[in-house]
Each structure stands twice: as C-alpha cells, then as structure tokens.
Amino acid sequence: MTSAAPDQSPLVRAAHGEPQDPPPVWFMRQAGRSLPEYREIREGTQMLQACRTPDLVTEITLQPVRRHGVDAAIFFSDIVVPLQAVGVDLDIVPGTGPVVADPIRTRADLDRLPELTPDQVPDIAESVRRLVAELGPRPLIGFAGAPFTLASYLVEGGPSRNHERTKALMHGDPQLWHDLCARLAQISGEFLRVQVEAGASAVQLFDSWAGALSRADYREHVLAHSRTALSALDHRREVPRIHFGVGTGELLTDMAEAGVDVVGVDYRVALPDAIDRLAAAGHRVAVQGNLDPALLFAPWAPLEQAVRRIVAEGRAAHGHIVNLGHGVLPSTDPDVITRVVELIHSLHD
Numbered sequence: 040m041t042s043a044a045p046d047q048s049p050l051v052r053a054a055h056g057e058p059q060d061p062p063p064v065w066f067m068r069q070a071g072r073s074l075p076e077y078r079e080i081r082e083g084t085q086m087l088q089a090c091r092t093p094d095l096v097t098e099i100t101l102q103p104v105r106r107h108g109v110d111a112a113i114f115f116s117d118i119v120v121p122l123q124a125v126g127v128d129l130d131i132v133p134g135t136g137p138v139v140a141d142p143i144r145t146r147a148d149l150d151r152l153p154e155l156t157p158d159q160v161p162d163i164a165e166s167v168r169r170l171v172a173e174l175g176p177r178p179l180i181g182f183a184g185a186p187f188t189l190a191s192y193l194v195e196g197g198p199s200r201n202h203e204r205t206k207a208l209m210h211g212d213p214q215l216w217h218d219l220c221a222r223l224a225q226i227s228g229e230f231l232r233v234q235v236e237a238g239a240s241a242v243q244l245f246d247s248w249a250g251a252l253s254r255a256d257y258r259e260h261v262l263a264h265s266r267t268a269l270s271a272l273d274h275r276r277e278v279p280r281i282h283f284g285v286g287t288g289e290l291l292t293d294m295a296e297a298g299v300d301v302v303g304v305d306y307r308v309a310l311p312d313a314i315d316r317l318a319a320a321g322h323r324v325a326v327q328g329n330l331d332p333a334l335l336f337a338p339w340a341p342l343e344q345a346v347r348r349i350v351a352e353g354r355a356a357h358g359h360i361v362n363l364g365h366g367v368l369p370s371t372d373p374d375v376i377t378r379v380v381e382l383i384h385s386l387h388d
C-alpha cells in the first residue's frame with residue numbers, strides 16, 4: 040500500500056494533485072476515545088499532560104495506524120497545546136473542551152500573549168522525530184488550530200455555540216482583532232514549522248469553527264491570518280497543506296485562497312458540489328472528505344454504499360483523500376472503522 044518514502048506516499052501524492060487508486064484514507068480524531076487501548080493508556084493522565092509526554096504521544100498516535108491500517112498518522116496533540124506553551128492558563132475539560140482561565144478581550148490581555156518559540160515545545164519536536172522513525176514510509180500529519188478558531192476559545196473563554204463575544208470584538212475593535220489574530224498566526228505557524236522541521240510530511244490547519252462566519256466576515260477578518268500561519272511553511276512547499284473547517288460549504292473557495300493544497304469538505308456538502316465550486320473558482324486543489332461520522336453507526340449496507348459513492352465521486356477531483364466530514368465520535372465501534380479502511384483499499388477503479 041505505501042511506497043518507499045513518506046514524501047512519495049499515496050497521501051502526499053494525492054494532496055499534490057496526483058489521483059491515487061485506491062485513494063488514501065485517514066480519519067480526523069482516529070486516535071482517541073473510540074479505542075479501548077487509548078482509554079486504557081490515558082487512565083490517570085490529564086489530556087494536556089498526555090500531549091506533552093513523548094512516550095504517550097508516540098504510542099497514542101500509532102494506535103489507530105496499527106489497528107486500522109490507515110494511510111497516515113495524525114500527530115496526537117491538541118490545538119490549544121501551543122497556547123499553553125506560551126503561558127495561557129487553560130485546561131481541557133473532559134466532555135466540554137478547552138477552558139481558558141482569563142479570556143482575552145482587551146489590549147492589555149493581548150499584551151500578555153507572547154509569541155511561540157521552539158524552545159517552549161522541545162517535547163513536540165522529540166515526539167515527531169520518534170514517530171517519523173517508527174512510521175517509516177507512512178506519513179505523519181502535523182497540525183495546528185487556525186487563528187479564528189484559537190481566537191474563539193481565547194475570547195469566549197471556552198467552547199461557544201454562537202461565538203458572540205468573538206464577533207463583537209471582530210466588529211467592535213477591528214484593530215485589536217487583527218492584532219490578536221496576527222499573534223495567533225505566529226503561534227500557529229511556528230507550531231506547524233516545529234512539526235515539519237522535525238519530519239512531519241503534511242500538515243492540516245483546523246479552522247473548525249470558521250463555518251460560523253459569513254463570507255464577508257471570513258474574507259475581511261480571518262483569511263489573511265490563516266494565510267500568514269501557513270506561510271511559515273513557504274520554504275517547504277513539498278509539504279502539502281490541508282485546510283478544514285466544519286460547516287464551511289459556503290467558504291470552500293475562500294479557504295482555498297489561504298495557500299493550501301487540499302480543502303477539507305464537511306459532510307453537509309456533496310463532494311461533487313465541492314469539487315465543482317473549487318474548479319469554477321479556478322482552484323486546482325485536492326479535496327479531503329467527507330463521510331458523515333454518524334454513518335459509522337448505520338448498518339453496513341448503507342455505510343458501504345456511502346463509502347463507495349464518495350470514493351467514486353472523488354475520482355473527478357485533482358486528488359482525493361478519503362476522510363470523515365468531521366472527527367470520529369467517541370462511541371464509534373472501532374471495528375467498523377477498520378472495515379471501512381479495508382473496503383476503501385479494495386476499491387480499484
């Protein structure tokens with residue numbers, strides 16, 4: 040399945056616009072609570088503590104690769120790890136998500152948010168190096184949160200349905216908003232750069248909550264900062280960049296402008312529509328997606344049909360990486376994931 044070196048792997052080739060037969064597959068949140076071996080090894084260790092412990096990061100990242108035979112590993116970490124590394128007082132609360140002790144809402148708050156330097160995350164580079172050595176020809180995907188999604192956690196103080204304080208800041212004090220996002224672009228870009236310099240073969244920039252924005256707001260207040268974050272990798276254009284957000288059907292062509300090779304498609308948009316929209320706007324990019332994670336709970340017959348359809352639809356794209364339209368849900372049966380991977384690997388054109 041995998042060829043000699045990660046930069047020649049099906050995932051990297053598909054990301055650079057060379058269709059693969061069968062297409063490569065991995066799953067967002069493939070590591071995590073759906074796996075009993077993950078629940079076991081995480082017992083007694085806080086999430087953020089686990090993310091900073093190379094033995095745990097290495098083992099947890101490899102668990103889904105061993106079990107499911109996916110075509111890539113995704114680095115086990117969290118989008119808030121670099122924020123904690125620069126000194127933000129935050130925690131990941133089980134069942135809730137990241138919670139920030141002192142939200143950032145004023146200029147004085149922003150002044151307390153420093154830039155990220157590599158010496159603050161030596162363990163991240165160490166974990167990536169170990170993983171790359173273990174994975175051999177299989178690529179490791181590094182990742183970071185995009186400025187808007189990180190800003191939402193920092194401004195709201197935690198997960199938010201409506202992002203009201205974030206949007207109030209964006210519109211009420213655009214200068215402060217842009218300065219905050221510029222700082223987050225540095226942090227996010229540096230976190231990606233550390234992973235790539237340590238050997239990651241591809242990256243994904245998660246702008247998970249960008250789908251909450253209008254196109255106008257996205258273009259005026261967000262796009263340039265995501266582009267800046269990714270520009271930290273401009274000296275390594277051979278490392279493909281994937282950009283994903285939930286509910287971003289209306290933003291796909293805008294997100295493609297951030298300097299990306301692959302646009303992640305969530306399950307609310309039909310893959311052919313996403314491919315057409317991107318092509319009509321002149322973007323020669325690959326697509327990733329877009330099986331509904333809830334379909335993994337359906338009987339095999341409709342699930343198989345959906346997987347076959349997505350693989351067939353993806354053949355019209357400039358490269359297709361099969362994935363879910365968002366992360367694996369914690370109560371998913373891992374055997375179903377393994378069976379889906381086997382099916383995809385059997386689907387030759």
Ligand SMILES: Cc1c2[nH]c(c1CCC(=O)O)Cc1[nH]c(c(CCC(=O)O)c1C)Cc1[nH]c(c(CCC(=O)O)c1C)Cc1[nH]c(c(C)c1CCC(=O)O)C2
Nearest residue numbers: 067068069070071113115116117118133134135136245247
């Ligand atoms: C928005 C976001 C976060 N973190 C992340 C995003 C972007 C991706 C997305 O849109 O889902 C990114 C992330 N977080 C995690 C990964 C690991 C790699 C992988 O995908 O396998 C990745 C890529 C591990 C994690 N990150 C988290 C867990 C669960 C914590 C645990 O297992 O105890 C994992 C495995 C915690 C976390 N961290 C965050 C949330 C919303 C949660 C869930 C809280 C909960 O439901 O308990 C913030």
